[in-house]
Amino acid sequence: MGRNMNSVSYTVLLLVLLSASTENLKSVDATCDTFLGECGPAPFPATADCFTCCVDKYGHPPACRGIVEGTDKHCHCYQLP
Numbered sequence: 001m002g003r004n005m006n007s008v009s010y011t012v013l014l015l016v017l018l019s020a021s022t023e024n025l026k027s028v029d030a031t032c033d034t035f036l037g038e039c040g041p042a043p044f045p046a047t048a049d050c051f052t053c054c055v056d057k058y059g060h061p062p063a064c065r066g067i068v069e070g071t072d073k074h075c076h077c078y079q080l081p
Contacts, residue, residue, distance in 0.1 A: 044073050
């Protein structure tokens with residue numbers, strides 16, 4: 001019985017490692033990279049929440065990430081591909 005459980009444990013560990021190495025366990029942020037649009041004023045206020053602006057404007061989904069970026073500090077919204 002103990003040897004069977006040990007084999008099962010190693011098999012599950014192997015499957016988890018294989019899944020992780022093939023990037024099947026990606027987080028949402030890692031795949032949320034398709035530009036959806038801009039939100040708010042430019043430059044975007046440092047005290048405001050960019051993601052909240054994106055959700056208010058586009059909804060959730062499709063908006064899954066909001067980042068203040070660029071030289072003019074726009075709030076850019078992203079969606080899943």
